[in-house]
Amino acid sequence: TWSNVPAGPPDPILGVTEAFKADKDPRKINLGVGAYRDGDGKPYVLNSVKKAEDLLRASNPDKEYLPITGLPELTKSATQLAYGVDSVPFKTKSIATTQSISGTGALRIGGAFFARFYPHSKAIYLPVPSWGNHTPIFRDSGLEVRGYRYFDKKTVGLDFEGLKEDLKNAPEQSIVLLHACAHNPTGVDPTPAQWKEISDIVKERKLFPFFDMAYQGFASGSTDRDALAVRLFVSEGHQIALAQSFAKNMGLYGERAGAFSLTAADPDEKARVESQLKIVIRPMYSNPPLHGARIANAILSNPGLYGEWEAEVKGMAERIISMRERLYNELTHTHKTPGEWGHIKSQIGMFSFTGLTSPQTKALAERAHIYMTADGRISMAGLNGKNIDYFAESVSGAVKG
Numbered sequence: 001t002w003s004n005v006p007a008g009p010p011d012p013i014l015g016v017t018e019a020f021k022a023d024k025d026p027r028k029i030n031l032g033v034g035a036y037r038d039g040d041g042k043p044y045v046l047n048s049v050k051k052a053e054d055l056l057r058a059s060n061p062d063k064e065y066l067p068i069t070g071l072p073e074l075t076k077s078a079t080q081l082a083y084g085v086d087s088v089p090f091k092t093k094s095i096a097t098t099q100s101i102s103g104t105g106a107l108r109i110g111g112a113f114f115a116r117f118y119p120h121s122k123a124i125y126l127p128v129p130s131w132g133n134h135t136p137i138f139r140d141s142g143l144e145v146r147g148y149r150y151f152d153k154k155t156v157g158l159d160f161e162g163l164k165e166d167l168k169n170a171p172e173q174s175i176v177l178l179h180a181c182a183h184n185p186t187g188v189d190p191t192p193a194q195w196k197e198i199s200d201i202v203k204e205r206k207l208f209p210f211f212d213m214a215y216q217g218f219a220s221g222s223t224d225r226d227a228l229a230v231r232l233f234v235s236e237g238h239q240i241a242l243a244q245s246f247a248k249n250m251g252l253y254g255e256r257a258g259a260f261s262l263t264a265a266d267p268d269e270k271a272r273v274e275s276q277l278k279i280v281i282r283p284m285y286s287n288p289p290l291h292g293a294r295i296a297n298a299i300l301s302n303p304g305l306y307g308e309w310e311a312e313v314k315g316m317a318e319r320i321i322s323m324r325e326r327l328y329n330e331l332t333h334t335h336k337t338p339g340e341w342g343h344i345k346s347q348i349g350m351f352s353f354t355g356l357t358s359p360q361t362k363a364l365a366e367r368a369h370i371y372m373t374a375d376g377r378i379s380m381a382g383l384n385g386k387n388i389d390y391f392a393e394s395v396s397g398a399v400k401g
């Protein structure tokens with residue numbers, strides 16, 4: 001029956017981990033997937049998460065189904081985290097929200113909802129480049145994926161002029177996907193002043209802003225500061241869509257905890273939108289998983305745990321920033337690597353777009369057992385005091401040829 005099914009290509013990001021696992025060299029380093037590692041290169045379960053799990057266990061919870069839109073306490077606390085208690089849609093109870101299968105699920109629910117109900121356009125504009133999964137998510141949701149300029153290879157920074165021109169030229173009422181903070185894969189974010197300009201263009205062109213916030217807290221170490229773009233757009237009067245993930249900032253990767261929300265005009269519109277979100281979700285997966293939602297909600301709703309979590313998010317962000325400093329210094333000063341490496345320090349969040357070429361990344365994998373995506377993106381969280389010297393030396397060797 002399936003003799004006509006061709007073998008598909010490996011996933012460009014998860015495929016890197018497969019190659020890493022198959023490598024037996026003790027020096028091997030995996031900088032492919034965006035999962036935080038501690039100073040010893042080990043996966044990190046946050047103490048706030050362990051404590052939340054202890055509290056949950058002590059409360060002897062049942063395993064009943066959640067409602068279609070998930071744990072009500074979580075959808076409330078998640079929107080509070082993103083929008084802030086002072087935001088008008090939060091205060092007026094006008095944010096239609098559902099729990100989601102982490103950030104990916106949130107994007108997919110959003111895509112499906114727009115495909116079904118957004119009356120003006122099927123076109124969604126993604127930054128070029130964007131997270132590799134954005135294109136298939138939105139395409140499979142039934143939207144038409146287009147791109148706007150984002151990254152300037154020459155400056156290894158934001159192509160702000162290109163971005164503005166492309167958004168100004170997008171047909172009115174198109175959907176535009178914005179990374180709320182810590183842009184993946186480039187690590188390049190607009191400044192607050194640039195966000196204001198983007199907001200003005202989005203307003204002028206009547207574009208619909210769809211935020212993907214997979215790294216709240218990871219960019220600056222502060223969840224409030226990282227919500228700047230989302231909160232600015234809301235305060236400027238935009239209706240927004242928002243995908244949230246607790247994978248990175250709570251280290252809940254495999255628990256699949258997240259949320260999707262849409263700001264509505266009033267509580268009545270919110271209720272209608274939520275009723276349709278349920279109809280989108282029910283045939284997809286019926287209702288979301290419990291455990292991660294309970295953990296995330298315990299942290300967000302318990303002031304003690306919340307404080308501890310915030311400190312841990314800051315700790316993760318700071319360790320990454322210290323690795324940026326050290327990598328820059330080693331490439332520039334220790335190894336006198338040709339080229340300008342300032343972007344390693346200035347880029348934000350979990351990733352750095354190194355500027356390494358695809359052949360260089362291939363050579364690093366084959367000769368130095370160092371794995372990253374072919375576009376030269378590295379997960380900074382994979383670097384630590386034990387492997388960074390070897391990494392810098394190997395990169396320098398690859399650049400020198």
Ligand code: PMP
Binds near residue numbers: 034102103184214245
């Ligand atoms: N959006 C972006 C930009 C991401 O980088 C990721 C994770 N790599 C996600 C969404 C979704 O991740 P998850 O489904 O694990 O929450």
